[in-house]
Amino acid sequence: MSFSLATWNINSVRLREPIVLKLLQEEAPDVLCLQEIKSPADKVPTQGFADLGYTHMVVRGQKGYNGVAILSKLPIRDVGDKDFASLGHARHVAAQLENGTTIHNFYVPAGGDVPEREVNEKFGQKLDYLTEMRDWFRSEKPEKSILVGDLNIAPREDDVWSHKKLLKVVSHTPIEVEHLAETQDAGGWVDVTRQDIPEGELYSWWSYRAKDWDAADKGRRLDHVWATSDISNAGHSSRVLRAARGWEKPSDHAPVFATFDL
Structure with a gap:
């Protein structure tokens, strides 16, 4: 089974429904993971997605803030959510x-x-959130899993436009990078x-x-696609759709893609 996947912080799914539909029409990933949908689940505009074949969806919505959704052409089942750091946010x-792959x-x-x-x-909430993610992965030992999303950290020097200038800027500070690395290591991601x-500047x-x-190109790679080590070699064809940042009424994020042969 081969499937393509994209992750995109859309910054309001209702406001930017036209560019979500554009992405689905032009790029047609099998699975699209959205963050910051800023909508209750029952207000997500599903009909246009369904008309394009995205008839499966799991959502955790929130009015005006946060919110995550997974749209899929392939059958998926909801396997839950976690409220890390007890923030009460849909994150x-x-x-x-x-095929048993968890996203x-x-x-x-x-x-x-x-x-x-x-x-x-x-x-502090951000660091606590990452710490609880780390501890959960240590206890759960995820297998055959893919993790995507806006992780709000650009970990590598070439994930930001200026490593030196951003060392004290939230998203690239050493303590955040350390927390993210611990979270990644805990799950074997x-x-x-x-x-x-593997090389070169890459922003989302x-x-x-x-x-x-x-x-200006003062970008950061905040959006990520990870996989557990048992399936990571099945991932390929990664890319950032930079052009989407220039679409009409864009999100400030661009979609990140990968394909998995599982």
């Missing part, structure tokens, strides 16, 4: 394909602007994107604040 949902869709907290727990509660594209997010995001 995780998992679904399982008929985890995550939206890790952004962490605010100041990278200090003592003065910024949101930064392999970074499929960097397995496929560009700020709305840039007048010309494409020319």
Whole structure:
């Protein structure tokens, strides 16, 4: 079984339904994982997705904030969610394909602007969220699983436009990178994107604040595709659809793709 998968922080699924439909029409991934849908589950605009063959969906929604959804052409079953750090936020949902592969869709907290727990509660929540993810993976020992989502951390020096300038900027600070590495190691997760594209600058997010995001190219790789080591070699064809950042009324994130032969 071969299937393609994409992950995309859409920054409001209702506001940006037209570009979700554009992605589904033009790229046609078998599975699309969305983050920051900013919608209750019953308000997600499902008809257009269904008309394109995406008749299967699991959602954890929230009015105006957060929210994650998995759309699929392939049959999937809902296998639950976890409220890491007890925030009461819709930030995780998992679904399982008929071949037994579990897909985890995550939206890790952004962490605010100041990278200090003592003065910024949101930064502490982000670190706590990652710690609880780590501990869960240590206890659960995931197998035959894929983890995708906006993890809100760019771990490598070539995952940001300037390693030196961003060392004290939330999303690339050493403590966040360390927490993410511990989480990855705890589950035996392999970074499929960097397995496929091991060298060079690679970004999936560009700020709305840039007048010309494409020319400035001050990006960060915040969106990730991981797989457990037992299936990581089945992943290939990774890419970032940078062009989507320039679509009409875009998200500030671009979709990240991979294909798995399982």
